[in-house]
Amino acid sequence: MAANDRSSRVVVREVLANGRRISTALGRFVLGRPERQPGRVFFVVAKSVAKRSTARNRIRRQLREWARREGVGARLGRDAVLFVAPDTVSLSRRVFRGRMASALAGLGASRGAR
Numbered sequence: 001m002a003a004n005d006r007s008s009r010v011v012v013r014e015v016l017a018n019g020r021r022i023s024t025a026l027g028r029f030v031l032g033r034p035e036r037q038p039g040r041v042f043f044v045v046a047k048s049v050a051k052r053s054t055a056r057n058r059i060r061r062q063l064r065e066w067a068r069r070e071g072v073g074a075r076l077g078r079d080a081v082l083f084v085a086p087d088t089v090s091l092s093r094r095v096f097r098g099r100m101a102s103a104l105a106g107l108g109a110s111r112g113a114r
Contacts, residue, residue, distance in 0.1 A: 012042050015079050024103035026088050026096075031107070032079035039078040041067045049086045059089055066100070075104065 015032040022029045032039070043063045045056040063084070067073065073080075091099065 008040070008042065011040065011079050012081055015042075015081050019081070022107065024106060025085075025099040026082065026103050027085035028083045029103070029107060030081040030083075031076070034078045038071075038074040039076045039080060040073050041076070042079075042081045043067075044081060044083045046083070046086075049084055049089055059084065066096075070100075072104065076107065 011032070015030055019030040019032050022031065041064075043060050045059050045063075047056070050056045050059060063082075088096070088099075
């Protein structure tokens with residue numbers, strides 16, 4: 001079964017059970033095993049980040065769109081779960097992009113690694 005055929009719930013459970021945890025400026029990444037196919041990135045925005053579900057969903061949508069535009073899953077080459085840190089929400093776009101670029105570089109997924 002290909003990685004993209006598995007449901008997202010199954011993928012997240014596997015990554016959380018067997019993944020490698022890495023703390024970054026944006027929060028905690030949990031990286032799954034490397035695969036040949038492009039990976040997927042899942043975002044967890046806890047209630048401590050934003051009390052209202054509408055705000056959490058908006059943050060999640062913005063992060064997903066950013067990850068899609070930047071090709072984060074393909075650059076990582078594995079499935080990943082990011083637990084978003086509370087201070088990430090208040091960052092400007094420029095600061096957020098800088099922190100994410102440094103976090104991805106620390107994970108070995110810099111822009112040139114495509």
